[in-house]
Amino acid sequence: MIKRIVLSFLLLICNYVLFAQGMADEMRSNGKIYVVVAVLVTIFIGIILYLIRLDRKLTKLEKETKINH
């Protein structure tokens, strides 16, 4: 469920960034520096989401270990 929400949210952002024209003018202002911001945010979100997934797996593993002992 949460995965689906995150995924649709991401797709929404992609859509917005890629095709919204008003946004595009904004992104091209100030020597296109906001493109760098968008790229940074993408990498940050990507790595954080990946680490959250890793954390979930680890939590699951911890629970399994507790049952076994």
Add this chain to the structure above:
Amino acid sequence: MNVPVREVIQESIRNLYYHVSMWFTMMILFTVSVVNAVKYLRTNDLRFDNLSRQYAVVGIVFGVLGYCTGMIWASFTWADPNNPASASFASIAKDPKLIGAAIALLVYFAYLVLRDSIEDIDKKARISSVYNIFAFALLFPSIWIIPRLLDSLHPGGQGNPALNPKDIDARMRMVFYPAVIGWTLLGVWIVSLKVRMKNLKEKTFYK
């Protein structure tokens, strides 16, 4: 920090530290992955197989991030609303470099699919190690050779992408190389977390 001024990309030249280092990190992680695959085939030690797998996965993560960031960068630099031939992202997505990178990533996705579809541990390790070597060999034509032969909007057709003195200068190199090292170390750290987790999982499984 001052940067060289280039016509189309302007200030977004700073994306070099992020977008390009993502790909560099991916290449380094895939190289380590294939080295571990060969090590596994030589020694039959499953530890190397585990390492090889985790390096490939994190390499894919960085590759996907490199692709996403490239997508954003391209849609505000190559895509030009005043030019109907390249008005939208869809019209520039045919670029040979993009397709080559997509093929390389898909080959590595197939590596994961192949790997996780085999139940037997030794068989899985052996087949996926061999496939890993093929996947790495495919990186050469798809992201290093063909994009250099064909015309492309992407810089680097006439030499090495990102290392060309026409694109960047010494000031940028001073940030760029440490950035590559830093991102790679981040990748290695995530790999080490995953490897330790896998070891723990196996320990609990056999108990």
